[in-house]
Amino acid sequence: VIQIVGGIVVLLAILGSLGVGIAxxxxxxxxxxxxxxxxSTPDPTAPTTTDPTKNSIPIAKPIxxxxxxxxxxxxxxxxxxxxMNKTVDPCDDFYAFTCGAGQKGxxxxxxxxxxxxxxxxxSQLRKAPAYFDNDPLPVRQMKWFYDACLTGADDKTNADHxxxxxxxxxKKNPKIGFPALxxxxxxxxxxxxxxxxxxxxxxxxxxxxxxxVGVDTDxxxxxxxxxxxxxxxxQPATMYQSTYYSKVYDFDSVVSxxxxxxxxxxxxxxxxxxxxKQVLADAKDVANLDYWLATNYSTDDTTRRQYARxxxxxxxxxxxxTAPFIDWTTFFNRAFQPTIGKTVDxxxxxxxxxxxxxxxxxxxxxxxxxxxRAINNYLYIIALNQNYLPDLDTLRKKSAxxxxxxxxxxxxxxxxxxxxxxxPLERAIIKEFTKIESHCQGLSNNFLTWASTxxxxxxxxxxxxxxxxxxxxxxxxIRSILVAMRAQIDILDxxxxxxxxxxxxxxxxxxxxxxxxxxxxxxxxxxDYYKKLSTKQDTTYLDQIDQLNAFGLYEAFSPIVNGVPAxxxxxxxPSAITNAWYQPELNSITFxxxxxxxxxxxxxxxxxxxxGGLGVIAGHELTHGFDDEGVQWEGTGILNSWMxxxxxxxxxxxxxxxxxxxxxxxxxxxxxxxxxxAQTQGExxxxxxx
Numbered sequence: 001v002i003q004i005v006g007g008i009v010v011l012l013a014i015l016g017s018l019g020v021g022i023a024x025x026x027x028x029x030x031x032x033x034x035x036x037x038x039x040s041t042p043d044p045t046a047p048t049t050t051d052p053t054k055n056s057i058p059i060a061k062p063i064x065x066x067x068x069x070x071x072x073x074x075x076x077x078x079x080x081x082x083x084m085n086k087t088v089d090p091c092d093d094f095y096a097f098t099c100g101a102g103q104k105g106x107x108x109x110x111x112x113x114x115x116x117x118x119x120x121x122x123s124q125l126r127k128a129p130a131y132f133d134n135d136p137l138p139v140r141q142m143k144w145f146y147d148a149c150l151t152g153a154d155d156k157t158n159a160d161h162x163x164x165x166x167x168x169x170x171k172k173n174p175k176i177g178f179p180a181l182x183x184x185x186x187x188x189x190x191x192x193x194x195x196x197x198x199x200x201x202x203x204x205x206x207x208x209x210x211x212x213v214g215v216d217t218d219x220x221x222x223x224x225x226x227x228x229x230x231x232x233x234x235q236p237a238t239m240y241q242s243t244y245y246s247k248v249y250d251f252d253s254v255v256s257x258x259x260x261x262x263x264x265x266x267x268x269x270x271x272x273x274x275x276x277k278q279v280l281a282d283a284k285d286v287a288n289l290d291y292w293l294a295t296n297y298s299t300d301d302t303t304r305r306q307y308a309r310x311x312x313x314x315x316x317x318x319x320x321x322t323a324p325f326i327d328w329t330t331f332f333n334r335a336f337q338p339t340i341g342k343t344v345d346x347x348x349x350x351x352x353x354x355x356x357x358x359x360x361x362x363x364x365x366x367x368x369x370x371x372x373r374a375i376n377n378y379l380y381i382i383a384l385n386q387n388y389l390p391d392l393d394t395l396r397k398k399s400a401x402x403x404x405x406x407x408x409x410x411x412x413x414x415x416x417x418x419x420x421x422x423x424p425l426e427r428a429i430i431k432e433f434t435k436i437e438s439h440c441q442g443l444s445n446n447f448l449t450w451a452s453t454x455x456x457x458x459x460x461x462x463x464x465x466x467x468x469x470x471x472x473x474x475x476x477x478i479r480s481i482l483v484a485m486r487a488q489i490d491i492l493d494x495x496x497x498x499x500x501x502x503x504x505x506x507x508x509x510x511x512x513x514x515x516x517x518x519x520x521x522x523x524x525x526x527x528d529y530y531k532k533l534s535t536k537q538d539t540t541y542l543d544q545i546d547q548l549n550a551f552g553l554y555e556a557f558s559p560i561v562n563g564v565p566a567x568x569x570x571x572x573x574p575s576a577i578t579n580a581w582y583q584p585e586l587n588s589i590t591f592x593x594x595x596x597x598x599x600x601x602x603x604x605x606x607x608x609x610x611x612g613g614l615g616v617i618a619g620h621e622l623t624h625g626f627d628d629e630g631v632q633w634e635g636t637g638i639l640n641s642w643m644x645x646x647x648x649x650x651x652x653x654x655x656x657x658x659x660x661x662x663x664x665x666x667x668x669x670x671x672x673x674x675x676x677x678a679q680t681q682g683e684x685x686x687x688x689x690x
Contacts, residue, residue: 072604079112079599109599113578117594121441121452121576122433124459129537136523138451138530142444144537145544149440152541161542163269165205169383173197178380179373180262180282181271187372189365195327197379199334206553207386209379210293211326211358212237213335215559217566217585218351219311219639228565231557233319235354236293236361239382243301245294247673251287258283258381265384285374286381292370297361299354302678307632307639310353317346322355325362339553342561447548449574450529454520456576460593461515470596471514473603477610478512478591481618489626494650495643502634502642506625509635511568511588515596516575568637580617582624584633589621616690623689627682628655658684 063070085100093100125146132140170178176197177185188194194210201207212234222228240254259279266274304310316328329344336342352358364370433441445452461467489495489503519525533551535544568586573579575593582589591614595601601614624630631651634640643651662684663677677684 069604072598072602073606075598076602076605076609110578112599113594113597116597117456117576117578118433118438118441120459121445121456122437124455125441125444136451136454136526138448138526138533139454140537141530141533141535142448142451142455144535144539145448145541145548146440146444148539148541148544149443150436152544153436153439159268166265166269166380166383169197169200169205170380172200176379177376180279180377180381181266181269181274183275183278185376187376189325189372189375191325191327192330194325194365194375195330196334198326199331201379201383202331203335203338203553205383205386206549207382208237209382210236210361210375215556217637219307219585222566222585222637225565227560227563229559229562230313230349230351231560233314233350233352233358235298235357238294238298239290239385240294241301242294242298243676243679245291246300247676249291251291254287254290255280255283258286261381261384265380268384282373282377285371286378289370289374289378293361297357299357302676304353305629305682307629310351311639312352312355314350314352314355315346316344316348316350319350319352320346322352323358323362325365336557339550340557340561342557445574445576447552448530450517450520450526453516453571453575454526456574456593457516457520460597467515469603470593474514474591474596474601474614475512477601477615478514478589478618481615481622482507482510485619485622494654495647499643499647503626505635505642506587506633507635509587510622510625511586513569513571513588513590515591515593517569517571566637580621582621582630584625584630584637585639586637587625587633587635588637589618589625591618618690620686620690623686624682626689627685629682655681655685658688 063073083099083101085096088097088100090097125143129140129143129147132143170176173193173196175186175188175190175193177187179185179187198208198210201209202213214232214234215229216232218224218228218230262279262283263274266272314322316332319328329346332344332348336344365375457467461470486504486507489500489507492500495503530551532554533547535547539547566586568588570583570586570588571590571592572583572586573581573590573592577592577594580589580591580595595617596614599613600617601610605613625633631643632639632641634642641648659677659681661677662675662680664674665677666672666674668674
């Protein structure tokens with residue numbers, strides 16, 4: 001996934017126009033000519049038309065304003081001027097010269113792109129409902145949700161709705177108490193009680209806690225015609241990650257946050273006379289539990305970058321013997337029945353990612369080493385945080401009716417793998433749209449990914465020619481970079497010929513997804529995809545939220561019962577997003593429509609600008625296929641290393657060099673944590689390779 005600040009695009013585009021790395025480029029182009037006849041490269045040994053001894057470069061002739069390229073050239077030229085600081089000598093600080101004025105100009109290139117996407121989507125969503133009459137039902141459902149969100153997000157019934165969801169969970173699980181708020185509650189950690197609560201929480205609200213669960217391809221057998229997906233059982237989904245606890249842990253801040261959550265829950269649920277002394281004691285116990293779950297009962301992120309250690313197939317019966325603190329059959333059935341209508345037995349297959357830690361956690365829960373009171377409070381506090389919990393300050397000001405304080409939960413159909421990350425709520429709104437419009441458009445994009453993609457495609461690529469053109473143009477750049485990458489691999493002296501064949505196989509078998517998936521343009525297929533979503537135009541906003549959450553859970557879990565192999569052409573994300581991503585378990589790279597426009601790319605841009613913008617993004621994502629995680633997967637998305645032992649040792653040495661270099665970056669200053677090079681090595685390798 002790309003995370004590139006705006007000025008980098010300018011910097012790389014300028015480097016491209018200056019011809020940096022000519023010797024390497026000549027080698028690459030020579031290999032490209034030999035390996036792919038569709039590319040025609042001039043002879044690099046032919047005499048040039050300029051005299052290098054005079055250090056002169058021909059000055060390009062201005063293009064007239066009636067040239068088709070004029071608008072694109074002028075737009076990029078104006079944007080470059082807002083980023084460049086020409087008072088800086090480029091020989092002293094080239095980055096400051098190219099990007100130094102960016103904060104005073106247009107801001108980050110991603111913000112420019114995000115705003116353009118939001119404006120494009122809102123220009124459609126603002127239209128009257130009748131405009132959508134001829135669109136497929138899912139597109140109309142997205143329009144209905146957007147309209148309901150504009151007014152429903154401030155509905156005074158939000159608090160009552162949130163309280164109902166919480167109380168329903170509590171009513172279904174009477175023996176799992178919340179003594180921090182209800183002192184008379186009983187507490188239990190019996191396996192059937194824990195299994196029931198965790199299953200209900202996952203199947204109706206969509207949150208995990210003591211164990212995490214997700215669906216991904218079956219890493220060792222993704223092409224199985226009877227089913228290429230697996231249910232992954234993972235380590236605890238804690239409030240704070242182990243990285244936080246190991247680097248910037250502040251116990252008092254965590255406790256304070258938990259106290260606020262409990263008190264917000266009291267206001268939400270109408271609980272009075274809360275014993276604040278007991279609340280503080282419970283908050284400390286919960287804070288300590290979260291710390292231990294994230295550290296002692298979890299494996300660090302760096303170790304988990306090795307995927308083979310996490311692939312441990314277990315039947316439900318085997319899982320029950322390994323970690324008996326949960327009744328796993330109850331857990332899965334309570335989760336799956338309301339989502340995909342499935343029940344499981346002891347033979348149902350899972351993949352357990354952290355076997356040893358799960359067994360230790362199980363033993364400590366059963367032995368009483370972790371108190372049942374702390375566990376029960378912990379479960380409900382996470383439920384409050386996950387499910388529409390209003391802000392405490394707002395509750396104090398508006399406790400009479402609690403209107404306008406809804407905090408929607410994010411869609412839960414996220415898989416345990418590298419996925420595009422984008423939250424329009426976190427960026428500044430600087431264009432001609434309101435915060436609520438951006439908020440509701442972002443939710444529409446997240447909840448109804450493929451309906452949103454259809455709307456975006458119809459608006460931005462209205463004709464068949466438009467659709468084909470964006471793919472042809474983008475594909476030309478991608479294929480050129482693939483040839484260049486192959487050439488660079490070819491000259492590596494530390495990689496054996498056999499290992500190079502494995503690398504070439506990854507390149508040859510790479511799936512390149514561009515702009516949008518074809519199937520969303522088929523009205524019937526799009527409608528069939530959303531056939532279990534029953535929202536109507538008069539459905540209230542909060543009821544639509546519930547139905548969309550339920551559909552999101554169906555999306556998440558249905559692959560394990562559909563009995564189909566993994567689809568390597570799966571986009572795994574919407575078109576209306578400024579991002580790009582590589583999926584190692586599919587060996588695919590995806591460039592959604594949202595990245596295929598200015599300032600990253602325009603057909604009319606000079607080649608240097610397109611290679612410096614979209615080209616560097618493509619190079620970055622392609623390199624992920626060969627970073628420390630990518631090399632663990634072969635060309636069709638099977639978890640199987642293709643490097644021999646000697647090549648692996650050399651690669652590890654190279655990767656360690658990157659780790660060491662970035663671990664010495666300490667941007668926060670003395671006494672503060674430095675960059676964790678081991679944890680960031682994948683992105684660092686991709687940045688350098690791209």
